Amino acid sequence: MLNALRQRKAVFAFIMVIAVLDVVAMGIVMPVLPSLIEDFTGSNARAGLLNGVFVALWAGMQFLCSPIMGCLSDRYGRRPVLLISAAGLGLDYVLMALAPDLWWLAVGRIIAGITTASFTTVYAYMADVTGPEERAKAYGMVGAAFSGGFVLGPLIGGLLGELGPRAPFWVAAACSGITFLYGAFVLPESLPKETRMEFSWKRANPFGAFKLLSSHRELFGLSATNFLMYFAHFVFPAVFVLYAMAKFGWSTAQVGFTFAFWGALDMIIQLFLIDPAVKRFGERKLMIFGLSAGVIGFLGMGLAPNGPLFVLSQIPGAMMGFAMPAIMALMTMKVSESEQGQLQGANMSVAAVAGVMSPLFFGWVYALSVGPSPTLPHMGSAFIIGAALMLAAALLGWATARRATRDEAAEQA
Numbered sequence: 001m002l003n004a005l006r007q008r009k010a011v012f013a014f015i016m017v018i019a020v021l022d023v024v025a026m027g028i029v030m031p032v033l034p035s036l037i038e039d040f041t042g043s044n045a046r047a048g049l050l051n052g053v054f055v056a057l058w059a060g061m062q063f064l065c066s067p068i069m070g071c072l073s074d075r076y077g078r079r080p081v082l083l084i085s086a087a088g089l090g091l092d093y094v095l096m097a098l099a100p101d102l103w104w105l106a107v108g109r110i111i112a113g114i115t116t117a118s119f120t121t122v123y124a125y126m127a128d129v130t131g132p133e134e135r136a137k138a139y140g141m142v143g144a145a146f147s148g149g150f151v152l153g154p155l156i157g158g159l160l161g162e163l164g165p166r167a168p169f170w171v172a173a174a175c176s177g178i179t180f181l182y183g184a185f186v187l188p189e190s191l192p193k194e195t196r197m198e199f200s201w202k203r204a205n206p207f208g209a210f211k212l213l214s215s216h217r218e219l220f221g222l223s224a225t226n227f228l229m230y231f232a233h234f235v236f237p238a239v240f241v242l243y244a245m246a247k248f249g250w251s252t253a254q255v256g257f258t259f260a261f262w263g264a265l266d267m268i269i270q271l272f273l274i275d276p277a278v279k280r281f282g283e284r285k286l287m288i289f290g291l292s293a294g295v296i297g298f299l300g301m302g303l304a305p306n307g308p309l310f311v312l313s314q315i316p317g318a319m320m321g322f323a324m325p326a327i328m329a330l331m332t333m334k335v336s337e338s339e340q341g342q343l344q345g346a347n348m349s350v351a352a353v354a355g356v357m358s359p360l361f362f363g364w365v366y367a368l369s370v371g372p373s374p375t376l377p378h379m380g381s382a383f384i385i386g387a388a389l390m391l392a393a394a395l396l397g398w399a400t401a402r403r404a405t406r407d408e409a410a411e412q413a
Helices: 002-029 033-041 044-076 078-097 102-128 132-161 167-186 206-213 217-233 235-248 252-281 283-303 307-332 337-369 381-412
Strands: none
Touching: 002 102, 002 132, 033 044, 033 102, 033 235, 044 078, 044 102, 044 206, 044 235, 044 337, 078 102, 078 167, 102 132, 102 337, 132 167, 132 252, 132 307, 206 217, 206 337, 217 235, 217 283, 217 307, 217 337, 217 381, 235 252, 235 307, 235 337, 235 381, 252 283, 252 307, 283 307, 283 381, 307 337, 307 381, 337 381
């Protein structure tokens, strides 16, 4: 019993370290990639559009590849998928560090989208080693690890960006290399061979994966809520860097510190507050609270007249972190253990569809709100629209939770 507990703690530690290192590598390049695009284009407005296109390319690859990664991990185990993805991401950062033009950057974003689709496997790994009643806490821990990576990554990237826009890519490549080596030597396999499922292209294609999400009424409502939340959330990677530099005159270092502040808030929520909040209020109420807080945060960011108020608005914005693990925990309770990888792949595909559409949309909105004679009168229009979408997600989540609670009460009667 004691040995099993120690082994479980070790597994948690292994997957946390890999999650942190993976996200640090991603976060390092976030403050500098839009600036590198602007260097190539020579226009802030055009850089806004192209950055949206690049984020959409990344998300499009996640849409196509996440179900494949999930089903491959259901068939061959979680460990090989995580290792191959870490190695591929490291090679991608080397490619982007050497990129001589926008086309190379575009190829780099495509490769990054394929390799980071393995995030589905991280969540499936946690589902393997936890019971249903513990998954909100476990997903909160994974979220905290991701947030820790987003604290360190953008902070390092912002400081390295002062040396030049390409320096962060080399450090990101090194982080991915460390992830691969760490996983190769210490990460155990979590999925027993006897519980694995045969690989099927019917399950692995994104449209087949969506059938799983429509197999249960609450599962469908939660996935639709997820879509709206992700769509709103993608306003941040799509326009924040260019918006902050243009409106507040921030440097890459200041942008990195702001990313780090958001990540620190999210890490505190995920690591220390998710578990007691779930025990006290339950997953459904926590989901609604998190989405409602996101509305206030995005609205505050869009209307903030100066940098300090923008940063202050991140506090309610970060509380959106309560919603994600609550939604995911509710969804895992509606599928079998052998379908956890497929479920996470389907979830990532939902996020990826939002990730394709949202950056293009918000990049276009940002381009209309800047320049000598902007079409939209308010420069923060993208964040204000994001707040409206988050409100729609909160209302849909509330309706889904209310209906599910009523159905459960009827079944018990």
